[in-house]
Structures are given as C-alpha cells and as structure tokens.
Amino acid sequence: MRKGGAEEEILSLLRTSGEKYLSGEALSKKFKVSRTAIWKHIHSLMDQGYEFESHTNLGYRLQSVPDLLLPAEIENALGTKYVGRELYCFNEIGSTNDMAARLTEKEVPEGTVVTAEKQTAGKGRLGRTWFSPERSGLWFSVILRPKISPYHSPKLTFIAGLSVHDAIKKVTGEDAELKWPNDVMFHGKKLCGILTEMKAEMDIVNYLIIGIGINVNLSKNDLPDSVRGRATSLKIELKRDVQRVKLLAETLKSLEEYYELFKQEGPEPIIRKWKRKCATLGRKVKIHSGSGFVEGIAEDIDGDCALLVRLADGTVKKAVTGDVN
Amino acid sequence: MRKGGAEEEILSLLRTSGEKYLSGEALSKKFKVSRTAIWKHIHSLMDQGYEFESHTNLGYRLQSVPDLLLPAEIENALGTKYVGRELYCFNEIGSTNDMAARLTEKEVPEGTVVTAEKQTAGKGRLGRTWFSPERSGLWFSVILRPKISPYHSPKLTFIAGLSVHDAIKKVTGEDAELKWPNDVMFHGKKLCGILTEMKAEMDIVNYLIIGIGINVNLSKNDLPDSVRGRATSLKIELKRDVQRVKLLAETLKSLEEYYELFKQEGPEPIIRKWKRKCATLGRKVKIHSGSGFVEGIAEDIDGDCALLVRLADGTVKKAVTGDVN
Numbered sequence: 001m002r003k004g005g006a007e008e009e010i011l012s013l014l015r016t017s018g019e020k021y022l023s024g025e026a027l028s029k030k031f032k033v034s035r036t037a038i039w040k041h042i043h044s045l046m047d048q049g050y051e052f053e054s055h056t057n058l059g060y061r062l063q064s065v066p067d068l069l070l071p072a073e074i075e076n077a078l079g080t081k082y083v084g085r086e087l088y089c090f091n092e093i094g095s096t097n098d099m100a101a102r103l104t105e106k107e108v109p110e111g112t113v114v115t116a117e118k119q120t121a122g123k124g125r126l127g128r129t130w131f132s133p134e135r136s137g138l139w140f141s142v143i144l145r146p147k148i149s150p151y152h153s154p155k156l157t158f159i160a161g162l163s164v165h166d167a168i169k170k171v172t173g174e175d176a177e178l179k180w181p182n183d184v185m186f187h188g189k190k191l192c193g194i195l196t197e198m199k200a201e202m203d204i205v206n207y208l209i210i211g212i213g214i215n216v217n218l219s220k221n222d223l224p225d226s227v228r229g230r231a232t233s234l235k236i237e238l239k240r241d242v243q244r245v246k247l248l249a250e251t252l253k254s255l256e257e258y259y260e261l262f263k264q265e266g267p268e269p270i271i272r273k274w275k276r277k278c279a280t281l282g283r284k285v286k287i288h289s290g291s292g293f294v295e296g297i298a299e300d301i302d303g304d305c306a307l308l309v310r311l312a313d314g315t316v317k318k319a320v321t322g323d324v325n
Numbered sequence: 326m327r328k329g330g331a332e333e334e335i336l337s338l339l340r341t342s343g344e345k346y347l348s349g350e351a352l353s354k355k356f357k358v359s360r361t362a363i364w365k366h367i368h369s370l371m372d373q374g375y376e377f378e379s380h381t382n383l384g385y386r387l388q389s390v391p392d393l394l395l396p397a398e399i400e401n402a403l404g405t406k407y408v409g410r411e412l413y414c415f416n417e418i419g420s421t422n423d424m425a426a427r428l429t430e431k432e433v434p435e436g437t438v439v440t441a442e443k444q445t446a447g448k449g450r451l452g453r454t455w456f457s458p459e460r461s462g463l464w465f466s467v468i469l470r471p472k473i474s475p476y477h478s479p480k481l482t483f484i485a486g487l488s489v490h491d492a493i494k495k496v497t498g499e500d501a502e503l504k505w506p507n508d509v510m511f512h513g514k515k516l517c518g519i520l521t522e523m524k525a526e527m528d529i530v531n532y533l534i535i536g537i538g539i540n541v542n543l544s545k546n547d548l549p550d551s552v553r554g555r556a557t558s559l560k561i562e563l564k565r566d567v568q569r570v571k572l573l574a575e576t577l578k579s580l581e582e583y584y585e586l587f588k589q590e591g592p593e594p595i596i597r598k599w600k601r602k603c604a605t606l607g608r609k610v611k612i613h614s615g616s617g618f619v620e621g622i623a624e625d626i627d628g629d630c631a632l633l634v635r636l637a638d639g640t641v642k643k644a645v646t647g648d649v650n
Contacts, residue, residue, distance in 0.1 A: 125528055149646040150475045150525070151629075157527055182527065195526065200475070202482055202507065202521045203450055203646045304476075321474040321528045 006031055007041045008072050014062040023059035067244050069115040077249035082111035083256040094121040096141040097197055097211040104143060104207045115140040125195055130213050131224050138214040138248050145207050150200040153208060154305035155267040157182045157196045158274045159258040160210045164192050165277050167250035172242060177279035180307050180324055185279055189232035191215055216244050275301050280324060289322030331356050332366045336397050339387040348384035392569050394440040402574035407436035408581040419446040421466040422522055422536040429468060429532045440465040450520055455538050456549050463539040463573050470532050475525040478533060479630035480592040482507045482521045483599045484583040485535045489517050490602050492575035497567060502604035505632050505649055510604055514557035516540055541569050600626050605649060614647030
C-alpha cells in the first residue's frame with residue numbers, strides 16, 4: 001500500500017485549514033472532481049479512522065486523526081531527509097523484513113521503510129517468531145546500503161537500538177536500557193527486539209535490513225504466556241497509550257541522525273553512547289552462543305561491538321554474538 | 326541442467342566395462358528401450374565429446390571421455406560425502422553465484438554445486454567482472470550453511486583458498502601461493518579469485534555461497550588486455566593442459582575436508598595452514614579499503630583472518646578487508 005493521490009491531498013488541505021470549515025463545493029472545484037467524489041473520499045478517510053465535523057452550509061473540518069500507520073500520518077510527522085521518505089505501509093503482512101528483502105530487488109532508495117499494523121509471521125532472531133498483534137505495536141523495517149564490510153554490520157544494530165532509546169525518551173520522557181547485543185529493555189523487561197539481516201560479500205554489504213519491533217500499546221493479555229514474565233510494553237509500564245506514529249517518526253529521525261554520524265565519524269561515538277545506556281555492563285552474564293556458553297562479568301564493549309566478559313579465572317573472553325542471561 | 330537418466334546409466338555401464346564391447350542388443354534389453362533409442366543416446370553422448378568405438382557385430386565401447394564439466398564426469402571423479410553430490414552443470418550461464426543464490430530459495434542440500442562452462446556475467450569482488458571464457462576455466466559455486474555468525478565468515482574464504490591450493494598441488498605437483506584476503510596466485514600472478522556472498526542475520530549466516538574461478542587452460546590471448554600483466558593460467562605457466570574435471574573434484578574434496586575440520590576444531594588449524602602458504606606476510610603492502618589506505622609491513626594474520634600491518638610509526642593496524650598492492 002502506497003500513499004494515495006486526491007484523498008491524500010484533500011486530507012492535507014483539511015489538516016492545514018485547522019478550525020476552518022472547507023465547503024464540499026470548494027473542495028470539488030479545487031480538485032476538479034464532483035461533490036459526490038469528495039464525499040466518497042471523506043468517507044474513505046473516515047473508514048481509516050479520521051473524524052470530521054461536517055456542516056450542511058459550511059462543509060467539512062478535520063476533528064481527529066487516528067494513531068494508525070498511514071502514509072499520510074507518518075509523512076506528516078516525519079522530520080527526516082531520506083529515511084522513511086519512501087514508505088510501504090501494510091495493514092497485514094507476513095514479515096516487514098521479508099517484504100523489505102523483496103523490495104531490494106527493485107532498487108528502492110536507501111531509507112525505504114516498510115510498516116505493518118500486524119505481522120502474521122513476524123520474525124525474531126535465530127528463526128524465532130516475534131508476536132506482532134494488530135494496531136498495538138510498531139513493526140517496521142528500514143533498508144540501508146552502508147558502504148561497509150559485513151564485519152562492521154553490528155554497528156548498525158547499535159544505531160537502531162540507540163534510535164529506539166532516544167525516540168522513547170523524546171515521546172515519553174522515560175529512559176529505556178539497551179541490552180547487548182540488540183534488545184531494548186524497559187523497567188528490566190524486553191520492550192523491543194531488533195532483527196538485522198543482510199546480503200553481503202566478504203568485503204561489502206549489498207544491503208542491510210533493520211527490522212524493529214516495539215511493544216507500544218499492547219496490554220498484558222496481548223503478550224503470549226511464554227514471554228509474559230520477561231516482556232512488557234510502554235502501555236503496561238506507563239499505564240497510558242503512547243502515540244505510535246510519533247514514536248515511529250522520532251525513531252526514524254534518530255536513526256537517520258546516528259547513521260549520518262556513523263558515516264562521518266565512524267563507530268566510536270555510537271559505541272560510546274550505546275555503552276552509557278547499556279544495562280549489561282558490570283553485571284554477571286551467561287552468554288549462550290552456538291554449542292557452548294561463556295559465564296562471567298560483562299566488562300566492556302569493544303570497537304567491534306563485541307562484549308568482553310571476564311571469566312572466573314581472570315581471563316577476558318570476547319563474545320561477538322549470543323543470548324545473554 | 327541436472328544429471329540425466331538412461332543416458333547416464335548407459336555411460337556408466339560402458340565406463341565400467343572398459344575394453345569389453347557391449348552390444349546394442351544387450352544395452353537395449355538392459356534398459357528396456359529400443360536399439361534406436363540406444364543409438365540416439367550414444368550419439369547424444371558423442372555430441373557432448375565422448376568418443377566410442379562401435380563395431381557392427383560387437384557393439385560399443387568407450388574410447389575417451391571429454392574434459393567437460395558434465396555431471397557424469399564430475400560424479401565419477403568425486404570423492405566427497407556431500408559437497409558436489411547435488412550438481413547443477415550449465416553450459417552457459419550469467420553467474421554461478423547468482424544461480425546458486427536462486428537455488429537457496431528451494432532448500433537445496435548443503436554442498437550443492439553449480440558449474441558453468443562459460444559465464445556471461447561472471448562476478449568478481451566489489452562489483453567487478455570476472456572474465457570466464459568457454460571450456461577453459463573452472464567457474465563454480467558451492468552452497469554452504471555453516472552455523473556461524475557472519476563475523477566468522479572470512480574463515481570460509483580461507484577454506485576455499487586452501488582447497489584450491491591443495492587441489493593444484495595434487496593435480497599438477499606445483500605450489501600455488503595465497504594472497505590475503507582471497508586470491509590464489511601462481512608464479513606471482515593471479516590464477517584464481519574467490520567471491521564469497523552470504524545472506525545473514527547479525528547472529529547467524531543463513532547461507533553462504535563460495536564462488537571460485539580458476540584460470541585453468543586459458544591461453545594468453547584468452548586473458549583480457551586489462552589483466553594480462555597480472556593474471557595467468559595453469560596452462561600458461563605449465564605449458565600443458567590440466568584436466569579440469571579432476572581439478573574440480575580435488576578442490577571439492579579438499580573443501581569438504583577443511584570444512585569438516587573447521588566445524589570440529591574451529592578456525593585455528595585453517596588459519597595456521599593458510600599462513601604457511603601465504604605470499605603476503607613479511608612484505609610491504611598498501612591496502613586500499615573504502616575511502617583510504619593503510620601502508621606498512623604485513624606482519625601477521627590474526628584469529629579473525631584480519632591482516633595485521635605494521636605502519637612506519639611502529640603501530641599495528643588491523644585490516645579486515647581491502648585490496649592489497
């Protein structure tokens with residue numbers, strides 16, 4: 001689903017006219033369509049969740065906009081140069097990452113974003129599923145084409161985590177914590193998962209897809225039993241709804257800013273900032289990776305985004321990937 | 326193109342019967358087809374380069390087999406458990422790596438190999454082209470699904486380089502040299518290029534495609550002007566033809582062995598052996614990577630397959646990718 005034509009323009013006009021009514025006749029003249037066509041567009045917008053006051057003599061005015069991931073709403077909130085400027089918004093889809101991967105075959109521009117109100121086959125790391133119920137979370141993917149070797153790709157996951165952190169701070173005023181390697185936690189529970197996928201040569205990444213899932217307005221009952229103890233949502237923690245469109249727009253804005261910073265100054269400022277928000281350092285950790293595990297104190301994050309763990313025998317082990325307990 | 330049915334079996338029977346003639350009648354009975362059908366199969370094999378002696382009373386016997394990348398010939402020479410056991414042999418194709426990537430969508434088994442007599446769009450690293458003329462080189466790709474993070478993927482490129490080295494040694498008795506990060510050199514010139522591509526999450530490689538191009542029987546005139554000074558072939562250096570099928574089979578055998586070693590003992594033995602065959606260490610190098618370059622003495626290869634370069638000021642810089650001059 002891409003942003004529409006006349007309907008989008010009618011909405012945009014009603015948005016800018018604020019308290020003022022716009023008559024059906026004026027709209028009909030402006031867009032060179034019949035008054036019946038205008039009426040149909042208004043009703044189509046109402047079906048999407050927009051509310052209008054209509055007055056026989058005065059016309060229409062916009063009363064409220066829905067917190068839905070609609071192109072017009074996202075665009076209206078967006079403060080970016082290129083991230084999210086090409087938007088594919090779906091009501092229901094298997095996985096936004098899989099759709100983004102298909103889009104890369106058509107040479108879409110860098111920064112293209114895919115959103116879904118609901119994922120029927122949302123993906124977590126390592127083949128796990130990511131529960132993505134309707135209209136309560138943010139499930140989206142960003143396509144990037146950084147000119148880096150795959151060796152450096154974990155830095156982009158750090159950028160994504162930081163962006164979610166900063167957006168939450170801006171929208172709610174609260175501080176989330178980052179958990180190595182790629183989770184965002186809130187009050188000690190998992191709030192957001194990041195699944196970065198790529199196609200690459202040894203030397204260079206062809207494209208990278210950052211999939212982000214944020215539990216925004218899920219209620220406790222929305223969370224599957226299997227994760228209820230470990231997962232949470234902003235609504236559960238803050239006891240109020242959070243505007244998803246605003247949170248999405250702020251995340252994309254931060255992401256663009258950090259990505260530009262990364263391209264200009266390299267990974268150091270990103271890693272430094274990530275470490276300050278990191279809940280893993282200084283703690284006792286057990287990292288499951290492949291067949292074995294590493295246990296010790298999480299001491300530092302190095303320049304490769306790897307976790308340095310001090311074992312009981314005093315040696316330091318470098319973990320590049322794994323699940324942290 | 327996949328290995329055939331009856332034709333393959335007729336060939337196999339003639340191969341095992343050696344000097345003995347097999348009558349058209351016996352073959353016709355054995356395979357439950359008409360003698361005309363047998364005759365057609367024999368002629369189809371002749372079109373592929375097989376030579377037969379035929380005798381009105383005695384029947385057929387196999388005289389010589391072509392050095393073509395035919396499934397029957399490769400299978401016959403193969404000494405592997407799973408690498409190359411699923412074979413896709415093309416006469417002409419765009420790129421064996423691209424075809425292999427398409428095959429991964431159909432859940433082909435690990436070790437699946439794609440070969441081509443000629444590539445019309447052969448790929449080198451970083452979007453470069455790889456010149457792949459007809460019937461004179463080995464252009465092939467191997468699909469692997471190692472359970473490793475993309476961070477460790479350069480080790481698979483090392484495995485490929487070592488395999489080519491060992492196969493050349495077995496088939497020709499000569500030692501090739503390895504050039505960091507992923508070339509095989511012969512008498513100081515480039516003989517073989519390796520293009521490893523993958524689809525991965527941050528944690529795990531989904532699949533990895535190792536594309537190998539070996540200049541086997543190319544003559545000097547076959548090499549494009551642009552690379553003639555820097556590239557060579559086994560034929561140019563050894564002044565004789567080298568059996569491509571044998572070289573392919575030996576490469577796949579070594580590759581399987583090193584891959585199994587890697588899975589059992591990790592990267593250390595691979596890196597140790599690679600370093601012994603490496604022509605880069607101890608030399609003055611200039612490594613172009615992204616926007617800049619690093620210049621110094623190539624001092625060592627570390628556990629990440631990265632090149633450690635000692636700069637003029639005495640500091641050591643780690644290069645994970647780049648072109649070495």
